[in-house]
Amino acid sequence: MSSANERSYTYEDYKETADWLLNRSGQKPKVAIICGSGLGGLADLLENKTVIPYKDIPRFPQSTVHGHAGQLVFGQLKGKPCVCMQGRFHYYEGYGIATVTYPVRVFHLLGVETLIVTNAAGGLNPDFNVGDIMLIKDHVNMPGFSGVNPLRGHNEERFGTRFPCMSDAYDREMIRLATETAVEQGCSSFLQQGVYCNLGGPCFETIAECKMLQSLGVDAVGMSTVPEVIVARHCGLRVFGLSLITNKAVVDYSSEQRANHEEVLETTRKRALALQGLVSSLLAKI
Numbered sequence: 001m002s003s004a005n006e007r008s009y010t011y012e013d014y015k016e017t018a019d020w021l022l023n024r025s026g027q028k029p030k031v032a033i034i035c036g037s038g039l040g041g042l043a044d045l046l047e048n049k050t051v052i053p054y055k056d057i058p059r060f061p062q063s064t065v066h067g068h069a070g071q072l073v074f075g076q077l078k079g080k081p082c083v084c085m086q087g088r089f090h091y092y093e094g095y096g097i098a099t100v101t102y103p104v105r106v107f108h109l110l111g112v113e114t115l116i117v118t119n120a121a122g123g124l125n126p127d128f129n130v131g132d133i134m135l136i137k138d139h140v141n142m143p144g145f146s147g148v149n150p151l152r153g154h155n156e157e158r159f160g161t162r163f164p165c166m167s168d169a170y171d172r173e174m175i176r177l178a179t180e181t182a183v184e185q186g187c188s189s190f191l192q193q194g195v196y197c198n199l200g201g202p203c204f205e206t207i208a209e210c211k212m213l214q215s216l217g218v219d220a221v222g223m224s225t226v227p228e229v230i231v232a233r234h235c236g237l238r239v240f241g242l243s244l245i246t247n248k249a250v251v252d253y254s255s256e257q258r259a260n261h262e263e264v265l266e267t268t269r270k271r272a273l274a275l276q277g278l279v280s281s282l283l284a285k286i
């Protein structure tokens with residue numbers, strides 16, 4: 001199951017990166033936000049920004065995907081000290097799973113208590129529309145079925161227990177608050193809740209794969225997020241997740257629709273402001 005790109009990190013590695021960031025930014029964020037494809041505009045809302053390119057940060061990987069700028073942005077949002085990842089790392093980029101999730105443990109060591117994850121995803125639930133925002137209530141870690149799990153290998157007890165519970169991965173109180181906030185923001189007509197499933201990517205799904213995922217009860221499919229959430233829950237972070245439904249999964253052989261990254265980014269451009277409004281108003285409540 002291991003690959004040439006897989007590498008492990010020591011507690012001291014994470015600590016060194018966290019100390020470097022603390023020294024460089026002078027800020028101790030309480031909330032970390034991971035911006036999905038085309039959703040980096042969230043970071044532009046921060047006040048008193050300090051921007052640090054990934055290439056300057058010790059041991060940080062680099063973003064290689066269009067729509068992922070590749071920088072950390074520190075600052076305040078609604079008075080809360082935050083750090084935003086403008087660009088996340090995906091397994092399909094060739095990084096090992098420990099590298100994909102490296103920033104999450106660094107955030108924990110910086111003092112972050114809440115992780116907000118966002119992503120672009122394909123809608124599998126037939127009731128979902130392109131442009132819907134789905135609050136993630138649960139996930140299916142599909143790569144985990146074959147042993148690809150970011151917690152595989154030596155368990156560092158200073159981060160968390162060997163066998164973490166995942167049945168409470170997504171904070172229910174934050175889902176309740178987000179639902180309430182969506183009503184206040186006038187976006188409840190395109191708010192959904194559902195189950196997100198990550199696949200390895202970078203291929204979009206075949207029709208047979210989409211049908212299979214639907215039959216498993218999956219509402220939205222993507223290529224990220226779940227490894228970050230597993231590592232976050234392992235080290236005790238509260239997690240809140242949002243998927244923007246950027247395209248509808250194709251489940252019909254007569255369909256002319258073809259999933260593509262341009263359509264994904266186009267939908268994020270249309271819904272970016274609504275999603276940003278929802279996240280920032282939610283932050284004011286936590």
Ligand SMILES: O=P(O)(O)O[C@@H]1C[C@H](O)[C@@H](CO)O1
Nearest residue numbers: 036037119120223224261264
């Ligand atoms: O980083 P996210 O999960 O938002 O990115 C999704 C999955 C692929 O990286 C890309 C496909 O368009 O968008």
Ligand SMILES: Nc1nc2[nH]cnc2c(=O)[nH]1
Nearest residue numbers: 120121122221222223264
């Ligand atoms: N796997 C996957 N990821 C996506 N990201 C945005 N849309 C999709 C999709 O349809 N499938």
